[in-house]
Amino acid sequence: MKILVTGAAGFIGMHVSQLLLARGDQVVGVDNLNDYYDPRLKHARLARLQPHAGFRFEKLDVADRDGMDRLFRAERFDRVVHLAAQAGVRYSLVNPQAYIDSNVVGFTNILEGCRHHGVQHLVYASSSSVYGGNTAMPFSEHHNIDHPVSLYAATKKANELMxxxxxxxxxxxxxxxxxxxxxxxxxxxDMALFLFTKAMLAGEPIKVFNHGKMVRDFTYVDDIAEGVVRVLDRVATPDPAFDAAAPDPARSNVPYRVFNIGNNAPVTLMEFIEAIEAAVGRPALKEFLPLQDGDVPATYADVSELEAWTGFRPRMPVPEGIGRFVAWYRDYFKQ
Incomplete structure (x- = not known):
């Protein structure tokens, strides 16, 4: 198939593109290579994709309406994996417009391209942040998600509605x-694992928010990429059992689905830090701080819907995944 992957120079986008290329698909990667974080890392990711004969890169912002329209007209994609977005919860407090431009305007351009040019299936990145103020664990697609606590989360819920x-x-x-x-x-x-590893190796203190009482369902990127590809291969269909008189948020009478992709094994922030300490080989200097605005104290994914739909569930143990990251970090930064 010919597949558009937006955000191809991003963390998840690179891994998804590699999987698609390895099985013989053609991939057109799109990214605006912005400076939200060091663009050199984005270029290094691209350098891993560009030797593949089936890969072609377009530097393009998904919020560019005319540019995206030209791309869809020229390429006639079979399927689309939309991963480009303005990421990060805290940044949405200081630059909200970036989230509207990328996550709302950009997503509209993707939807329009798919609508007008015969795309068979659109798979797009939402986020666990849509669960917002929910406290019932594990988070399930069957739960209501009407109480976001950040603009980032609100834009991701908006994507699902759109x-x-x-x-x-x-x-x-x-x-x-x-x-x-x-x-x-x-x-x-800008993610905790990267920040913590960098600080520990430099002998600098790490910021431990919510006084270490955070719980996260940390999910390894290879599991995420495999989940994306498996979902891409199973096109969404209407649920004939959907009851409009008692609507289930996880179901619809139209070809629409949403799934959690999480490790289904949450760990505390302190356990996470201990695993990094073990991989790095030295203890962390810890600065304990309160919960940040827009953040949530815990996440925990129910992945039964994903497993029923694809036969797949994430499986990488956190200590092993952290070890792989630290090994990559030392190699990439020559430490």
Whole structure:
């Protein structure tokens, strides 16, 4: 198939593109290579994809309406994996417009391209952040998600609603994937694992928010990439058992689905730090701080829907995944 992967120079985008290329698909990667974090890391990821004969890169912002329209017209993609977005919860407090431009305007351009150019299936990144103020654990697709606590989360919920609308109006099959705290080699420098590893190796203190009482369902990037590809291969279909009189958020009478992708094995932040200490080989200097605005104290994914749909569930143990990241970090930064 010919597949568009947006955010191809990103953390998840690179890994998904590698899987698709390895099995023989053609991949057109799109990324704007912005400076939200060091673009050199993005270029290094691209350098791993560009030797593949089946890969072609377009530097393009998904918020560029005319540019995206030209791309869809020229390429006639079979399927689309939309991973480009303005990421990060805290940054949405200081630059909200970036989230509207990328996550709302950009997603509209993706939907329009798919609608008008015969795309068979759109798979897009949502986020565990859509669960917002929910406290019932584990988080389930069957739960209501009407209480976001950050603009980032609100834009991701908006993506799910917009996708449902296009599935309803135009019969476009769409599947949203709620990623849970993705980590691993080639990860983002603004994420905790990267920041903690960098600080520990330099002998500098790490910031431990919520006084260490955070719980996260850390999910290894290879598991995320495999989940994306498996979902891409199973096109969303209407649920004939959907009851409009008692609607289930996880179901629809149109070709629309949403799934959690999480490790289904949450760990405390202190356990996470201990695993990094073991991999790095030295203790961390810890600065304990309160919960940050827009953050949530815990995440925990129910992945039974994903497993029933694809036969797959994430499986990488956190200590092993952290060890792989630290090994990559030492190699990449020559430490």
């Amino acid at each position: 996708a449902h609308t296009y599935s309803h109006l135009f019969g476009l099959p769409t599947t949203g994937l709620r990623f849970f705290t993705v980590y691993g080699p080639w990860g983002r420098p």
